[in-house]
Amino acid sequence: MHLSRFKYIPLIGTIRNYKKEYISKDIIAALTVAVVVIPQSMAYALIAGVSPVYGLYTAIVSTIFASAFGSSKHLIAGPTNAIALLVAGSMSPYMAQENAYQLLFLMTFIVGALQILFGVIKLGKVINFVSHSVIIGFTAGAGVLIALGQLSTLLSISIKDSSHMSTITKFYYVLTHLSQTNLYALGLGVMTMVIIVICKRINKSLPGALIGIIIPVIFIVIFALDQKGVKLTGAIPSTLPPFVMVQFSLAGVQAMFGGAIAIAIIGLVEAISIAKSIGTTSRQKIDANQEFIGQGIGNLVGSFFQNFAGSGSFTRSAINYHSGAATRIAGILSGVLVALVLVFLGGFAKYIPNPCLAGVIMVISYNMIDKKEIAHIVKAGKFKSDSLAMWATCLATIFMPHLDFAIYTGIAISIMLYLKDTNKVPVRILIPSQGKDSQIIEKKIESVKGKVDILIIELEGNLYFGSAEDLETKLDGLIDKAKVFILRMKYVTSVDLTSLNALKIFFRSVKDAGGIVIISGVKSELNSLLKNSNVTSDIGEENIFMTENEIFASSTNALEKARSAINCDPTDSGEKSASCTLLESVTNFNGSTGGTNKSTASL
Known part of the structure; x- marks a missing residue:
């Protein structure tokens, strides 16, 4: 049985070649990833606006x-901060409805179906339409938005009907009700953040x-702080993710489709970027x-x-790789380990304080803002396309509602x-002239x-309709x-009909005007x-010179044609024009490289 039969199921190839x-x-890497993913997945579930158990189900x-069917052997998928925020934004108008979770899982299905469709019809290059600057800008904005959204949880300030409020509105509410802050909750949240920072400085592992x-x-x-107003996560089911049929409806698909497209695209960009980054190493x-x-x-x-949409996680994927994961089995085992923890230790999750999860999210939010990359983009030019897009x-x-x-x-x-940047055609105007030692040089x-x-x-470049004018x-x-006029086309990659029409107008x-x-x-x-x-028919077939294997042959032939075109016969005084003398030196050269300046020979 040949592995080519299972090219769309990479796991089979991994198993057949496993040592x-x-x-x-793989076991050590899986254990390390599982330790990280448990608190992260619960925190991301809160960002998405759902119970922490759904974050564990997704993890x-x-x-x-994703580990079994993906291309990368190190990428760890599951709940992520940016995707969780997109899920929250798409679901916010519907969370008060009775069928909110049915719509959530329907949206996850649509996201998955779109991503599979993109892969089947080979739209791998679609991610090129989402620039790196857009991702940096979105991630930074998401970091700010996530942090602002967690302030009420960190301070334990209750907000009625918060599901109908935007994050900015919630932030304004918190600022105007700071007197309601629960200091015990704030203390626990700050403690969590401090511990995370200290651990990172001691050892990143x-x-x-x-x-x-x-x-x-x-x-x-x-200290029984739960009796002093500190809100706890509460009991979560200590069971494996249950199978629940997705509820399909035309109205539901219409409601979820717009958000699902954005989540599908950003999720793929996130996953591919991480996979390629690790794949390079x-x-x-x-x-x-x-x-x-x-x-x-x-x-x-x-x-x-009962999963909400997920994608590749840079943190967990990097940990997986640096922990020595050899194959995709490590990713699969990390999911299995999270399942075992949920079944046997899930009962202890009810003691986890919400402010502490908010503290975890705060640190994650801060790390989402890639300050070095932002500085790099700005340094390249404050008003350049990348900076403006970011x-x-x-x-x-x-600030946008969706x-x-x-x-x-x-x-x-x-x-x-x-x-805008590509609608300008690079046009170089050159005049051939005589240099030292009979060399021919181009003067720009x-x-x-x-x-x-x-x-x-x-x-040069791509002559398309946008640059035709x-x-x-x-x-x-x-x-x-x-x-x-010698029109040099050797550096032109393609020409469309609109630009070709602009050339035809020039030829005519x-x-x-009596020129050639x-x-x-x-x-x-x-x-x-x-x-x-x-x-x-406009310029004559004899005036078109093809690119040839022989170096400079096309340009030499064009110059010979130019020599005959400007009539280089001697004048009454027996003298020739400078252009004729120059052309004769080039055409007598007959295409060899000796004694001719390289830049000139590229005529």
């Missing part, structure tokens, strides 16, 4: 299936979040489309086991700014004041500036386009 020495490595089912929750629990039990090639399918299966299957997405995330709109805003701004000029014999116009404007200003205008256009460096696909568009 004994991998067992201890079990989603993690196991220490499970600071878990220690930061266990120690305050001791205070809760000893581990030297593992990541198949984006297979990772799409893996993430999609994790969410789709998870929707039947700040626009960040502000939209904080987070999915913030994502779409960031993507739209990125695309618009990209198009910004503008042509008078009229010259030969003008070289070098075009700029191309036409620049060429129009050169029509009467030379007798012969030059012809009407010669095209050099024409690739075969461009030559076919020129013929099919009847461009050859």
